Amino acid sequence: MLIKQVIELFDVLDSSTVNGEAVKNYLQTVNAEANVEVYPLTGPQGSTDMVKVRIPGKNGKAKGGAAPTTGILGRLGGIGARPEMIGFVSDGDGALCALSVASKLLDMQKKGDFLDGDVFVSTQICPHAPTAPHKPVPFMGSPVEMSQVNREEVSPDLDAILTVDTTKGNRVINTRGFAISNTVKQGWILPVSEDLLDVMQRTTGKLPYVFPLSMQDITPYGNDVYHLNSVLQPCTATDAPVVGVAITTETAVPGCATGASHFVDVEEAARFMLEVAKSFGRGETSFYNAEEFARLQKLYGSMAELQTLGKQ
Numbered sequence: 001m002l003i004k005q006v007i008e009l010f011d012v013l014d015s016s017t018v019n020g021e022a023v024k025n026y027l028q029t030v031n032a033e034a035n036v037e038v039y040p041l042t043g044p045q046g047s048t049d050m051v052k053v054r055i056p057g058k059n060g061k062a063k064g065g066a067a068p069t070t071g072i073l074g075r076l077g078g079i080g081a082r083p084e085m086i087g088f089v090s091d092g093d094g095a096l097c098a099l100s101v102a103s104k105l106l107d108m109q110k111k112g113d114f115l116d117g118d119v120f121v122s123t124q125i126c127p128h129a130p131t132a133p134h135k136p137v138p139f140m141g142s143p144v145e146m147s148q149v150n151r152e153e154v155s156p157d158l159d160a161i162l163t164v165d166t167t168k169g170n171r172v173i174n175t176r177g178f179a180i181s182n183t184v185k186q187g188w189i190l191p192v193s194e195d196l197l198d199v200m201q202r203t204t205g206k207l208p209y210v211f212p213l214s215m216q217d218i219t220p221y222g223n224d225v226y227h228l229n230s231v232l233q234p235c236t237a238t239d240a241p242v243v244g245v246a247i248t249t250e251t252a253v254p255g256c257a258t259g260a261s262h263f264v265d266v267e268e269a270a271r272f273m274l275e276v277a278k279s280f281g282r283g284e285t286s287f288y289n290a291e292e293f294a295r296l297q298k299l300y301g302s303m304a305e306l307q308t309l310g311k312q
Contacts, residue, residue: 002270005100006263013079013096013125014088020049020125023099027053031106041124041152043144048078048126050152053102055109057281060118061157067117070277071158071240074098074122075165075230077140078129081256091140091255093166093247093266095123100270117281122153131256139169139229140255146221146230150237160241160280160287162273165231167246168253168260172212172228176262178269179209181244183288184218184235187303188296195285196243196276203272211246215306223309236307241287245269
């Protein structure tokens with residue numbers, strides 16, 4: 001259970017003065033040996049604090065092992081929309097969820113429990129983000145460009161990526177809780193991973209929910225086409241398989257809404273990602289069928305152009 005971590009981190013993040021250092025200080029109270037990197041990132045509309053947490057596994061690359069590395073990226077525009085809105089906004093759930101996983105893993109290590117593979121957790125902290133028009137409800141904007149965040153968070157070290165984002169401003173996934181996407185790799189929308197569906201069923205005790213993707217959703221921001229939201233943006237910057245973890249609601253909720261975070265939903269999504277990291281590091285969970293992917297490329301060629309801004 002990660003309820004403790006979610007509650008404690010919410011208390012840290014729900015502040016007009018929160019920054020990356022406050023998050024780092026909290027994580028190092030959980031485990032004094034926590035490897036937390038914090039630095040500012042400046043963009044067209046201001047700056048945000050990047051937070052990166054590297055959690056080594058007992059057989060991970062950080063220790064010279066071969067166990068695969070899981071990336072858990074908390075996607076968002078900001079955790080607050082001050083001064084227009086007072087308090088933690090719905091859009092901040094991605095940061096809250098990813099950091100709760102980091103906190104739990106650090107606590108586990110202090111108690112002697114180590115995953116096989118390394119886990120890399122990253123997000124950004126901005127309590128004063130702009131809002132942006134979007135239908136059916138407004139989105140949170142961001143002080144920095146999505147491409148900037150991708151360059152900071154996505155690296156060749158990551159063998160698979162779970163990207164978690166509040167995904168409530170739509171009418172295509174209508175359930176309280178969370179849903180996962182198809183696996184996306186190098187411009188291909190692949191089948192939903194049966195292994196991930198198994199983990200989702202086991203952790204939630206319910207049938208799994210999957211949200212639909214269009215080709216537009218897996219292209220980079222900046223090409224002036226509709227995107228469901230930013231949840232799949234990391235797939236534009238990596239060759240690794242990427243799965244979106246969308247925190248969802250039955251009704252369309254603006255990303256800039258306050259009082260709209262549901263601890264149970266955030267905790268379920270965090271617990272799911274933690275369990276995926278455990279089994280992926282042991283080599284027991286696959287995000288996609290490598291042989292079938294190779295055949296698709298042989299038959300139809302590369303789809304990597306979808307990872308770019310296309311023909312300008």
